[in-house]
Amino acid sequence: MKDINFDIMTSNSKPGPGDAGRTGSWRVVRPVIDYEKCTAAKKQKSICHLCWLYCPDGVVTKEIEPKIDLDYCKGCGICAEECPVNAIEMVEETGPSEEEE
Amino acid sequence: MKIIESGNVAAAIGVKLAKTQVIAAYPITPQTPLTEKLSEFVEADEMEAEYIAVESEHSALAVCIGAASAGSRAFTATSANGLLYMSEQVHWAAGARLPLVMCVVNRGLGAPWTVWNDHQDSISQRDAGWIQIYVNDHQEIVDTVIKAFRLSQTVSIPVMVCYDGYYLSHTYMPFDVPEQDKVDVFLPPYEYKHTLNPAKPENLNTVTMPFSRLDTDGVAQPSYMNIRYNLQQELRKSIDVFKDIDLEFKGIFGRGGDSIITPYHCDDSEFIVVSMGSLSNRIKDVIDQLRGEGIKVGALCVHLYRPFPDEAIVNMLADAKGVFVFEKAICYGNQGPLFSDIKAALYTQEKRPLIHNFILGLGGQEIKNVDLYDAIKQSCSAPETDNDTTRWLGLER
Numbered sequence: 001m002k003d004i005n006f007d008i009m010t011s012n013s014k015p016g017p018g019d020a021g022r023t024g025s026w027r028v029v030r031p032v033i034d035y036e037k038c039t040a041a042k043k044q045k046s047i048c049h050l051c052w053l054y055c056p057d058g059v060v061t062k063e064i065e066p067k068i069d070l071d072y073c074k075g076c077g078i079c080a081e082e083c084p085v086n087a088i089e090m091v092e093e094t095g096p097s098e099e100e101e
Numbered sequence: 102m103k104i105i106e107s108g109n110v111a112a113a114i115g116v117k118l119a120k121t122q123v124i125a126a127y128p129i130t131p132q133t134p135l136t137e138k139l140s141e142f143v144e145a146d147e148m149e150a151e152y153i154a155v156e157s158e159h160s161a162l163a164v165c166i167g168a169a170s171a172g173s174r175a176f177t178a179t180s181a182n183g184l185l186y187m188s189e190q191v192h193w194a195a196g197a198r199l200p201l202v203m204c205v206v207n208r209g210l211g212a213p214w215t216v217w218n219d220h221q222d223s224i225s226q227r228d229a230g231w232i233q234i235y236v237n238d239h240q241e242i243v244d245t246v247i248k249a250f251r252l253s254q255t256v257s258i259p260v261m262v263c264y265d266g267y268y269l270s271h272t273y274m275p276f277d278v279p280e281q282d283k284v285d286v287f288l289p290p291y292e293y294k295h296t297l298n299p300a301k302p303e304n305l306n307t308v309t310m311p312f313s314r315l316d317t318d319g320v321a322q323p324s325y326m327n328i329r330y331n332l333q334q335e336l337r338k339s340i341d342v343f344k345d346i347d348l349e350f351k352g353i354f355g356r357g358g359d360s361i362i363t364p365y366h367c368d369d370s371e372f373i374v375v376s377m378g379s380l381s382n383r384i385k386d387v388i389d390q391l392r393g394e395g396i397k398v399g400a401l402c403v404h405l406y407r408p409f410p411d412e413a414i415v416n417m418l419a420d421a422k423g424v425f426v427f428e429k430a431i432c433y434g435n436q437g438p439l440f441s442d443i444k445a446a447l448y449t450q451e452k453r454p455l456i457h458n459f460i461l462g463l464g465g466q467e468i469k470n471v472d473l474y475d476a477i478k479q480s481c482s483a484p485e486t487d488n489d490t491t492r493w494l495g496l497e498r
Contacts, residue, residue: 009332
């Protein structure tokens with residue numbers, strides 16, 4: 001009793017990707033970027049990046065070809081909604097996720 | 102040193118002696134003089150504490166939660182609807198396992214408005230995961246506040262010290278003020294393992310899943326239910342921890358030793374009257390009167406209500422012929438909460454006593470000794486009548 005085990009007693013974590021677990025498993029639809037349409041990819045310049053800016057989970061990278069970290073992307077679809085050239089399509093998740101496998 | 106002061110001042114003195122570092126409270130009748138006294142102590146530099154004036158009870162407890170998370174000894178106090186307003190934070194503080202002490206100066210709940218005493222306010226929070234202690238007089242208020250700080254930091258569970266509005270908060274009684282040097286020995290400074298530290302950022306009470314999750318280092322962390330199971334286990338263990346702390350207090354100050362329950366003539370009694378708070382003092386007078394008439398009746402005062410000390414209570418009551426539970430609260434739509442708990446505790450006994458329940462004193466409804474006398478005498482003379490029923494005492498006709 002004197003030495004209380006705080007790790008079991010409460011839910012504490014180090015801030016960083018995944019401190020709430022692999023939230024990618026919540027996703028029912030997955031964003032897929034078409035780099036043929038994506039402004040930054042098409043022009044090979046660090047421009048637009050509205051997907052990176054709007055992502056509420058910070059899982060989109062600010063690269064010439066933006067990447068989405070599917071371990072944590074919850075599939076909210078905000079990036080697809082905000083993309084001015086409709087380069088992001090939300091596709092149905094079929095079958096088990098990477099984590100579930 | 103003995104002084105004559107109000108119950109609210111007794112509580113304030115306890116908080117001061119405990120060297121509380123953060124006080125956040127919102128005034129509400131009948132708690133107000135307690136927080137006023139504390140703000141006077143802080144203003145006069147008699148206490149090295151931050152007194153944080155807040156705009157609501159919800160914020161008061163939220164401030165204490167933050168203060169305790171940062172490693173400070175924190176205190177708040179409230180009554181009635183103020184306690185209900187902070188209810189969300191009440192549950193949070195227990196789940197977050199923060200050592201906090203709160204005085205609940207018991208008052209009935211509106212509607213209709215009442216500022217008068219009953220136990221419905223703190224009883225409504227009994228399932229929040231806090232430790233709840235009900236005290237009977239001014240000495241117990243000041244002593245229990247100090248013990249509560251020690252208990253809460255030992256088990257890392259918040260503690261409510263409940264005392265009756267007006268009956269105790271506003272009446273004056275002589276009591277012994279514990280010596281500061283002895284309190285310092287009894288109550289060492291509070292150290293929190295998870296103290297907020299910018300050099301080591303940490304998410305406290307982060308979201309849990311219905312299953313074990315991996316943290317950022319890939320280590321499995323317990324689920325919500327595991328964390329809650331741990332709270333329950335350690336609450337149950339707190340009964341014995343409180344007993345030990347109370348005995349240590351007795352060793353230093355010479356008072357205490359019956360902090361869980363206090364029996365009064367229970368050894369040779371056929372009938373036992375159970376109650377909590379200042380009502381227990383009234384019942385003792387009536388017991389004296391009835392024993393004078395040759396009726397074998399005793400009384401049991403329950404101090405520790407959560408965690409419920411069922412084993413200690415069963416030891417006292419199992420051999421009685423009749424048990425009569427008098428209480429200032431009701432689980433609406435069912436029966437008295439203490440009555441339900443006692444019945445459940447006695448269920449496993451082979452020979453169970455006859456049991457009566459009386460609800461009285463709601464919203465400060467006058468409790469007359471003659472009514473207590475008549476009810477207890479009637480129950481003793483015909484315990485089989487109205488067994489296992491709840492009756493209201495003192496309704497106006």
